[in-house]
Amino acid sequence: MIPPDTIDAHALAHSERLRDLIRDQIAAGGGAIPFSRFMELALYAPGLGYYSAGATKFGAAGDFVTAPELGALFAECVIEAAAPVIRQLGEDAVFVEIGGGSGAFAEAAVKHLMASDAMPARYAILEPSADLRERQRERLRNKLTPPVFDRIVWLEGPINEHWNGVLFANEVIDALPTPRFAMIGGEVYEEYVALDDQGRFVRTERPADALLAAAVRHVERQLPAPFADGYRSELLPQLPYWLQAIAGGLDAGAMLFVDYGHPRGEYYSPARSDGTLRAFHRHRLADDVYARVGLQDLTASVDFTALAEAGTHAGFDFAGYCSQASFLIGNGLEQRLAAHEARAADEAGRYALRQQAKKLTLPDAMGERFQAMGFARDVELGAAFLVGDLSFRL
Numbered sequence: 001m002i003p004p005d006t007i008d009a010h011a012l013a014h015s016e017r018l019r020d021l022i023r024d025q026i027a028a029g030g031g032a033i034p035f036s037r038f039m040e041l042a043l044y045a046p047g048l049g050y051y052s053a054g055a056t057k058f059g060a061a062g063d064f065v066t067a068p069e070l071g072a073l074f075a076e077c078v079i080e081a082a083a084p085v086i087r088q089l090g091e092d093a094v095f096v097e098i099g100g101g102s103g104a105f106a107e108a109a110v111k112h113l114m115a116s117d118a119m120p121a122r123y124a125i126l127e128p129s130a131d132l133r134e135r136q137r138e139r140l141r142n143k144l145t146p147p148v149f150d151r152i153v154w155l156e157g158p159i160n161e162h163w164n165g166v167l168f169a170n171e172v173i174d175a176l177p178t179p180r181f182a183m184i185g186g187e188v189y190e191e192y193v194a195l196d197d198q199g200r201f202v203r204t205e206r207p208a209d210a211l212l213a214a215a216v217r218h219v220e221r222q223l224p225a226p227f228a229d230g231y232r233s234e235l236l237p238q239l240p241y242w243l244q245a246i247a248g249g250l251d252a253g254a255m256l257f258v259d260y261g262h263p264r265g266e267y268y269s270p271a272r273s274d275g276t277l278r279a280f281h282r283h284r285l286a287d288d289v290y291a292r293v294g295l296q297d298l299t300a301s302v303d304f305t306a307l308a309e310a311g312t313h314a315g316f317d318f319a320g321y322c323s324q325a326s327f328l329i330g331n332g333l334e335q336r337l338a339a340h341e342a343r344a345a346d347e348a349g350r351y352a353l354r355q356q357a358k359k360l361t362l363p364d365a366m367g368e369r370f371q372a373m374g375f376a377r378d379v380e381l382g383a384a385f386l387v388g389d390l391s392f393r394l
Helices: 009-028 035-044 073-089 104-115 130-143 210-221 239-247 304-313 324-330 333-343 347-361
Strands: 094-098 122-126 152-155 162-170 180-184 187-195 201-207 232-234 249-262 278-281 284-286 297-299 317-323 370-377
Touching: 009 035, 009 187, 035 187, 035 297, 073 104, 073 162, 073 249, 073 324, 073 333, 073 347, 094 104, 104 122, 104 130, 130 152, 162 239, 187 210, 239 249, 239 304, 249 304, 304 317, 304 370, 317 324, 324 333, 324 347, 324 370, 333 347
Parallel strands: 094 122, 094 162, 122 152, 162 249
Antiparallel strands: 180 187, 180 232, 187 201, 249 370, 278 284, 278 297, 317 370
16 A cells, blocks of 8 residues: 555656646736635646546545445435436436546436436536546446437536536535635735745735625624634635536526535634635645645535525525435435345445445434535425425524
8 A cells, every 4th residue: 555645756746847837827926826726726727736637536546535436325315316306307307417526426326317217318417627527438438338328418518508407516616716714903814825935835815805805794794703813714705606607507407515514603613713624635634735736635615504595596495404414314325225235245245335324324424524405496306305404504
């Protein structure tokens, strides 16, 4: 096993090329760039960013494990929630997955849609990374029969023409490049990234623009007390615009989001005085978000209150909010687990399935750290959010 801090020369050279690109951007920006721009380049710079280059990201060989990488149970439960909506909408419905990752979710989801007689006209994947798009195509071409594979399409951008269907995103919002703010002398500042005298990335601050300052004050008014001097955190004032953009021309249908995060009152707790920003490298939490640029994931938790606001302001009905464990249990996890156990070849296979279910639902694994939220327009989401409602915490 490769020690977690061992990085080969090729990877180090790759990282240095991205560092040079960011340094050039800082020079062009007058000596500093917003942290959100740094995060955007670190994750998505073409050919160099963490999600844009070729290294393995997901699973045991990567830097983190997402729910779909554990097995098919997660995707099948999501489809149990989505299938009634697809049936309501009829044969022209579309299922849109935002950020397809390794293709594991799409593989399991399409197979379960077919088995449930709920396969939509198109299964569309909106994936910004060209490298990941190719990996997804290769996996799905090998795992699905040609007639089924032919119903999968990769989008260049959101569907802007009128469409009906279901939009789903798992661990997507946490990877949106986020502004960071700091409270200094009672005023709102934005966190920037500059260079020290040795060319290393360091944080600095500049007065926040009107959009970020207003968003911070909006949050602050909903908290028991104003932000203390020196308090830092993340805030996505562009979240409503992003959500409306990815929904595109969605007329009737549902949107489902699963991610890790907190309702607003917990997100901006005084105890969380430096926010939720963190980095992951080879399954370990990294203590320096400026280290291993391009080789480590950068992520920030989701303010689910902000997501609820964004969805309803976009004209959707709020459908529910609960923990991932409650969402999966409410959408047939027990039945899906039993069905897979019945087909397992041996006790080792059944044990692996039970371990998968535990990781998805136990509070100290993914069960409580991850939450699910849904929105609907002119459809019924049925029982998708009947178990473990947490909307009172928003």
